[in-house]
Amino acid sequence: MSNNICLPSHNVRFNRxxxxxxxxxxxxxxxxxSLLHYLPEAQxxxxxxxxxxxxxxxxxxxxxxxxxxxxxxxxxxxxxILVAAKNESEVLSQxxxxxFELNYPASHLDVWIIDDGSTDxxxxxxxxxxxxxxxxxxxxxxxxxxKSGALNAVFPFTRGEIVLVxxxxxxxxxxxxxxxxxxxxxxxxxxVQVRKVITNSEVNFVTGCQQLEMNCDCFxxxxxxxxxxxxxxxGNGMLLRRTLLEKCNGWNEDSVTDDLDLTFKLYLAGAExxxxxxxxxxxxxVTSWKQLWHQRNRWAEGGYQRYLDYFPEILTLSWTKxxxxxxxxxxxxxxxxxxxxxxxxxxxxxxxxVLLPLQTLLGFILTIAFIVGLYKFQNLxxxxxxxxxxxxxxxxxxxxxxxxxxxLRLCVQPKQLNWIKTKHYGQNFPGDQKSC
Numbered sequence: 320m321s322n323n324i325c326l327p328s329h330n331v332r333f334n335r336x337x338x339x340x341x342x343x344x345x346x347x348x349x350x351x352x353s354l355l356h357y358l359p360e361a362q363x364x365x366x367x368x369x370x371x372x373x374x375x376x377x378x379x380x381x382x383x384x385x386x387x388x389x390x391x392x393x394x395x396x397x398x399x400i401l402v403a404a405k406n407e408s409e410v411l412s413q414x415x416x417x418x419f420e421l422n423y424p425a426s427h428l429d430v431w432i433i434d435d436g437s438t439d440x441x442x443x444x445x446x447x448x449x450x451x452x453x454x455x456x457x458x459x460x461x462x463x464x465x466k467s468g469a470l471n472a473v474f475p476f477t478r479g480e481i482v483l484v485x486x487x488x489x490x491x492x493x494x495x496x497x498x499x500x501x502x503x504x505x506x507x508x509x510x511v512q513v514r515k516v517i518t519n520s521e522v523n524f525v526t527g528c529q530q531l532e533m534n535c536d537c538f539x540x541x542x543x544x545x546x547x548x549x550x551x552x553x554g555n556g557m558l559l560r561r562t563l564l565e566k567c568n569g570w571n572e573d574s575v576t577d578d579l580d581l582t583f584k585l586y587l588a589g590a591e592x593x594x595x596x597x598x599x600x601x602x603x604x605v606t607s608w609k610q611l612w613h614q615r616n617r618w619a620e621g622g623y624q625r626y627l628d629y630f631p632e633i634l635t636l637s638w639t640k641x642x643x644x645x646x647x648x649x650x651x652x653x654x655x656x657x658x659x660x661x662x663x664x665x666x667x668x669x670x671x672x673v674l675l676p677l678q679t680l681l682g683f684i685l686t687i688a689f690i691v692g693l694y695k696f697q698n699l700x701x702x703x704x705x706x707x708x709x710x711x712x713x714x715x716x717x718x719x720x721x722x723x724x725x726x727l728r729l730c731v732q733p734k735q736l737n738w739i740k741t742k743h744y745g746q747n748f749p750g751d752q753k754s755c
Contacts (some may be wrong), residue, residue: 324627334573340627341729344364348653351659355673356664368649369676375546375646376680380687382545383439386720387597394501395429399479399561403469405435405462407487410603413454414450414489423496429479433469436462455556466554466571467577474569481557482564486555490518490601498598499558509590510581511558512540512550514696516602525611529604531598531693531711535685538692540594547641550592552585554578556600563590576621581750583629586636596696619725627729674733685715 335682344587355362400418404411411432418430434441434457445457458473485491495513502511514537518726540550557578567584570748574580585592626633626648633644654677661674672678689708693699699707 328518334652337624337627338730338732340630340728342625344653345726345730348657352657352660352673353582353664356661356668356670358533361600361636365673365676367678372646372649372677373680375642377645378482379542379546379548379643380684383715384541384545386714394504395424395427396481396500396503397429397479398423398481398483398496398500398558399429399431399477400432400483400485401433401470401473401477402485402487402489402509403433403435404437404441404487405447406437406441406470408437408440410440410488411602412446412448414485417454417490418485419454420493421491423495424501428454429477431473431474431477432457433473434459435466435469436460446565462573465575467572467574471569471572471578474564480561482557482559482561484554484557484559485600486602488518488603489520489555490556491556491604492598495598499595501542502593503558503560504597506591507591509563509585509591510552511562511587512552512592512594513556513557514594514596514599515553516601518600518601519603519606520608522604524714525608526604526606528711530697531707531714532691534692534696535688536692536710537594537596537696538688540686541596541701543594543643544594546643547637547639549586549640550594552578552582552592559585563588574621574624575617576624579618579622580625580628583625583633584599586640587629611717612721615721616725616754619718619721620651620729623726623729627653650677650684651718652722652726654678654681655719656726658719659723682712685712 351364355365357431402414415430418428419425421428430452432445432455433444439519442459445455449455459475460469460472462469464471474482481503483496483499499511499513502508515533517526517530517533518649536553544550544657554577559581563585566588567581570577571580571584582592605614634641636644654674657674659677661672664670665672686708689711690704693704693707693711697707
């Protein structure tokens, strides 16, 4: 085990370069869209691009994922479990009970909770939990560098060959490690992400749609891998190979999304990421549109940052991963910002929207992903499936303003690490058995 982990530091020139790249990309996208309106004969470019991306889309949607087989229970290695917690007294007891009820030898568990500058009753709660669970280790620190900083702070003291990262509101089934750790017997696997389940999906429309979105994402992840593309880490319920974490110098404290940033770092290090549906991690969804807006802006900003930070290095990946990246970068990040000039030209000059073919392609991908994802992972059928697909598709429209605002903010503002705390409420257990 090596304790010589190199922690990233804030670099003013680096962040200025990030803003410059974002600004130039926006100008390029706006320029191309305006040119296509000004020279209608050049609109064959969008038709040709859409045709190429449609071929990749069909390849992805029709790819047959490998059948997941039951894991080999005989494989055993030490697992470090890391949880960064800031003002999480409402949910920590539920998580800790869940962790120590895992069907895995206690001698091979290395459990750490990082008290990341909490100001509520988190410290007292952790003290009570340590009295109940002697294997629970707590690292207290002043909050700096967000979740990445918390994970980097404790990583040198851990001993597991596999590192499991969970959020404070996570709940794991008892066989979680039995279903995931053996996947690392394949030496090419650098990380494993499990599917996510929203525990409070019945609360309201917002939480219910987040569950629909998770199932849609699950389908896309599986089929991207099957087509030779990339999977993405989702922060909660992700397992990482220690040697690769050390090779990647830990988590990037200069990113607002540690998981998405680490995804690119792992692929550039030559590893593969596996997405498994054989088990899952439960988490709470945000319960209001305001919370959703803050959360998704952070996701969008961090997702975009990694393209700026790792370009042109990401062009060294295999061609199957490159075209997969092109498809999702264009449809997810560039298309929304391109809608601004497209709409203005359409309104003021009565033109036809030139980006309509790409919008149609994105709508097709999401519709298929919702239908199949909800059919497989939420067991919906008939009219219930149709209605949920319509709901999910309408709900996903919130990503358009989110992407536009996040992209424009990257062009003009310095690095943003203003974390908006997501309030977790926990679940009610009988009596006080699992309460701090």
